[in-house]
Amino acid sequence: MRFVVVGAGAVGGVVAGRLAGAGxxxxxxxxxxxxxxxxxDGLRVRSPEGSDVYRLPVAATAGEVDWRPGDMVLxxxxxxxxxxALSAIAAHAEPGTPVACVQNGVxxxxxxxxxxxxxxxxxxxxxATHLVPGVVVANCAPTPGILDVGRYPGGVDGxxxxxxxxxxxAGFHSEPRPDVMRWKYRKLLANTANAVEAVCGRVDGIDEIARLVRDEGSSVLTAAGIPYASEEEDRERRGDILRMRPVEGEQRQGGSSWQSLARGTGSVEADYLNGEVVLIGRAHGVPAPANELAQRLANQFAREGRAPGSLPVDEFRSLMTSPLR
Structure with a gap:
């Protein structure tokens, strides 16, 4: 099996490097x-345990890949x-090519x-962190992450x-899960806090707002009848596997949405995190105002090129209670 990793950011870069390092x-x-x-200069993967450079074949488009039988898309x-990305891949890869979505969102x-x-x-x-071209950081060691896998929409196969x-x-914890989407919906709830962190930063008072956004998401999923793993299950699965440590003396500053703002990409994935909660809520008649606000603010910050963490928590809290929001 050859892995075609589409997207060489924080997650894609770390996964690609670790797989290559494992042969x-x-x-x-x-x-x-x-x-x-x-x-x-190659793909540099930094971690608390050191730094490695992988000289991997890299293409600008799916059309530049020499697609082969047995390829798997990550x-x-x-x-x-x-x-x-899917449209570009479909133009060149066979429709039976396995595609694994190593992504947040559902x-x-x-x-x-x-x-x-x-x-x-x-x-x-x-x-993981990606702020500099060609460089990704795995912030946990000795195990860089947990990557559980299942067939979509359900089941496990070979x-x-x-x-x-x-x-x-490649050094990850990974289990085949027939109900992988139930776990991805739990991860979605955790990721609703990404937009809040991106606009406000990691400051006092942020945990309260993040909890409100997550709890609102839980209520929406429950009302829609969508199953998701419980906090207890998630806590048990994580255990003490993910041990965040400094990398060359530096602490991780923020998650994926924070990093998008820091890199000035002009876009952020809030529409598929908080926006997913808003979409499900609207489809089932359940308001999700906190997630709607987080989605709107994150997109506004991305469009306007505003620095991550520049909105005071009190202002976010005030906007949540404003009738004009």
Whole structure:
């Protein structure tokens, strides 16, 4: 099995590097300055245990990949880029090519199933950072992350088991899960706090707002009859596996949405995190005002190029109670 990793950001870069380091055949699809840096200097993966450089074949588009029988796609782009990435892959890869969504959010697998017959969900618990072209940081050690795998919409087959085994060989914790989407909905609830952290930063008072946004999301999923793993299950699965440590003396500053604002990408995946809660709520007549506000603010920050963490918590709290919001 050769892995075609589409998206060489924080998660895609760490996964690609670890798989390559374990001896697997890996091809990257990247873009922009990240593409040029990897082509010129290789993919650098930093961690609390050191730094490694991987000289991997890297393509600018799916059309540049020499697609082969037995290839497996690891889709690791942000959710707002999923549709474009899938269309590009479908133009060149066979429809039976397995596609694993190594992504936050819960809409990617459904989109992939429209174009590919064999789709897999990966529940990503992988604190990682990407702020510099060609460089990704795995912030946990000795285990960089948890990557549980299941077939979409449900079940486990030989490919899911093989992928989980490859992840384990690369140093991740990974289990095949027939109910992987139930776990991805739990991760969705955790990720609703991403937008809050992105606009307010990690400051006093943020935990209260993050809890409000998550609890609102839980109420929406419950009202919609969507199953999701409990906090207790999530806590037990994580255990003490993910041990966040400084990397070359530096602490992790923020999650994926914070990083998007820090890099000035002009976009953020709030529409597929908080926006997913808003969408489900609207479809079932359940208001989700806190998630709607978080979605709107994160998108506004991205459009306007505002610095992450620049909105005072008190202002966010005030906007939640404003009738004009």
């Amino acid at each position: 697997f055949d890996v091809v990257l699809v990247a873009r922009g300055a990240n593409l040029e840096a990897i082509r010129s 889709l690791a782009v942000k959710s707002m880029d999923t549709a474009g 809409a990617n697998e459904h989109a992939a199933l429209r174009m590919f017959a064999n789709v897999y969900g990966v529940c990503v618990m992988l604190p 490919t899911a088991a093989e992928l989980a085994a490859a992840f384990r060989a």
